[in-house]
Amino acid sequence: xxxxxxxxxxxxxxxxxxxxxxxxxxxxxxxxxxxxxxxxxxxxxxxxxxxxxxxxxxxxxxxxxxxxxxxxxxxxxxxxxxxxxxxxxxxxxxxxxxxxxxxxxxxxxxxxxxxxxxxxxxxxxxxxxxxxxxxxxxxxxxxxxxxxxxxxxxxxxxxxxxxxxxxxxxxxxxxxxxxxxxxxxxxxxxxxxxxxxxxxxxxxxxxxxxxxxxxxxxxxxxxxxxxxxxxxxxxxxxxxxxxxxxxxxxxxxxxxxxxxxxxxxxxxxxxxxxxxxxxxxxxxxxxxxxxxxxxxxxxxxxxxxxxxxxxxxxxxxxxxxxxxxxxxxxxxxxxxxxxxxxxxxxxxxxxxxxxx
Numbered sequence: 001x002x003x004x005x006x007x008x009x010x011x012x013x014x015x016x017x018x019x020x021x022x023x024x025x026x027x028x029x030x031x032x033x034x035x036x037x038x039x040x041x042x043x044x045x046x047x048x049x050x051x052x053x054x055x056x057x058x059x060x061x062x063x064x065x066x067x068x069x070x071x072x073x074x075x076x077x078x079x080x081x082x083x084x085x086x087x088x089x090x091x092x093x094x095x096x097x098x099x100x101x102x103x104x105x106x107x108x109x110x111x112x113x114x115x116x117x118x119x120x121x122x123x124x125x126x127x128x129x130x131x132x133x134x135x136x137x138x139x140x141x142x143x144x145x146x147x148x149x150x151x152x153x154x155x156x157x158x159x160x161x162x163x164x165x166x167x168x169x170x171x172x173x174x175x176x177x178x179x180x181x182x183x184x185x186x187x188x189x190x191x192x193x194x195x196x197x198x199x200x201x202x203x204x205x206x207x208x209x210x211x212x213x214x215x216x217x218x219x220x221x222x223x224x225x226x227x228x229x230x231x232x233x234x235x236x237x238x239x240x241x242x243x244x245x246x247x248x249x250x251x252x253x254x255x256x257x258x259x260x261x262x263x264x265x266x267x268x269x270x271x272x273x274x275x276x277x278x279x280x281x282x283x284x285x286x287x288x289x290x291x292x293x294x295x296x297x298x299x300x301x302x303x304x305x306x307x308x309x310x311x312x313x314x315x316x317x318x319x320x321x322x323x324x325x326x327x328x329x330x331x332x333x334x335x336x337x338x339x340x341x342x343x344x345x346x347x348x349x350x351x352x353x354x355x356x
Contacts, residue, residue: 004108005134006079006116009127009142013134014116019083020100020107025130027051027076028146030289031117033268037285037334038096042078042105043069045153045177046245046287048219049146051077051128055117055268060084063092064099070179070333073099074153074219077130078107079116106130124263125289149219150228150246153177154198161193169350172196172210176218176228176246181331185340186214189347199227202234212240212350215247217329222249222259222290229254236321242346243325245288251325252316258296262312265289266327269335272308273315273328277356281308284328285335291327292316317356322349324356 004018008029031053032041038059041052052075059080064087078100087095100107108130120126127144129135154175161183163169168190173183176198186193194208198218205213213235232254235241243251249259266286273284294303294313305315305326315326324346330339348354 003132005131006108006111007129007131007134007138007141008119009138011138012119014111016108016110018107018132019097019109020078021104023106025051025077025106026141026144027127028125028144029053029079029116029120029128030125030265030267031055031120032287033270034334035269037269039065039068040070040334042075042099043071043073044179044287045071045074046217046219048074048149048153048177049076051075051079051130053079053113053116053120054081055113057081057113058084060096061087062089063087064094064096065089065091066093067091070181071177072153073103073105074149075105077128078105079111079113079130080107080109081111081113083109120264125265146220147224150176150198150225153219155195156197158197159195161187161195163190163192164188166190167192169211169347170194170208171212171214172205172208173214174198174200174216174228174247176216176225176250178216178218179329179331179333181333182214182216182244185331185343189343191347198225200231202231205231205235206238210239212242212346214346215241215243215251215325217245217247217287219246221261222246222253225250236318236323239322240346240349241321241323242342243323244329244331245327248316248325248327249290249292251323252292252297252301255297255300255318255321257300258293259290260293261290266307271328273305274308275305277304282338283336284339285332286328288327322354
């Protein structure tokens with residue numbers, strides 16, 4: 001076992017054991033509360049530029065199952081209390097440590113993840129580095145910024161996926177770091193899906209004559225994506241639109257709203273969200289560090305969902321634009337299936353009706 005350190009940007013350090021790839025892992029340290037779904041978490045492109053800290057104490061117990069991957073592994077580091085090196089699952093192909101090594105992700109185990117989580121909850125997310133020796137100069141750690149990550153997370157070429165069964169609709173999916181299960185949920189509802197790179201011009205999208213436009217999840221500060229926001233200003237209102245996570249934030253910015261960085265974000269599979277129309281509460285899967293300011297969209301859209309913990313904006317309806325967006329992940333990977341009906345709503349909207 002090789003000694004390693006997790007050093008925070010304020011100088012606090014935690015000693016542990018090296019796992020995963022060699023070398024330093026520098027990034028923004030964030031925690032996720034999911035009890036399962038570590039594979040979906042590691043392969044969620046929305047973690048680009050970040051070091052993932054799991055609050056659940058044992059990770060890796062069911063090994064690595066490639067069929068469960070959501071996309072590219074873009075994490076900058078991995079922090080767990082205990083890493084299981086003897087996984088037990090009939091679908092497992094190999095241990096998680098091998099996956100981290102193959103993906104070039106440095107990691108550390110044996111640290112007090114409860115203490116680290118309390119630090120982040122009380123003081124907010126901060127930069128950190130996984131290293132073999134505590135650096136004397138922390139200027140690089142303090143100065144790190146998550147920048148340009150949508151271009152890193154997005155696909156570079158147009159891809160087309162057929163509908164599962166009879167084709168009912170053609171959906172253009174803007175890929176800002178899309179998870180595979182978004183495509184699968186659309187396919188299951190009879191949609192042929194054309195996945196487009198993040199920098200696709202609005203005119204190119206419209207030339208495809210899609211029945212609807214899907215805006216995917218993705219990493220980083222939404223305000224950084226100036227070109228993408230301008231394209232959405234040309235697209236929203238011309239066809240049905242459904243946005244998830246970063247797509248929700250970009251749509252709000254395109255229509256005149258504002259976003260803000262949260263203290264420590266929402267990451268995990270147990271975030272309670274209240275539907276303001278029905279009064280029902282759903283348990284949702286989430287992974288985001290930014291949110292739309294509810295007051296900034298008054299007169300622009302209707303607040304539909306809010307977080308039951310901190311009352312932050314979780315979903316907006318724009319009836320006149322035939323557009324609705326949510327901050328959480330209805331594709332449920334990993335996480336509950338409570339809000340999968342939103343894909344049905346999108347299909348109904350493309351069919352000329354909206355079962356809101």
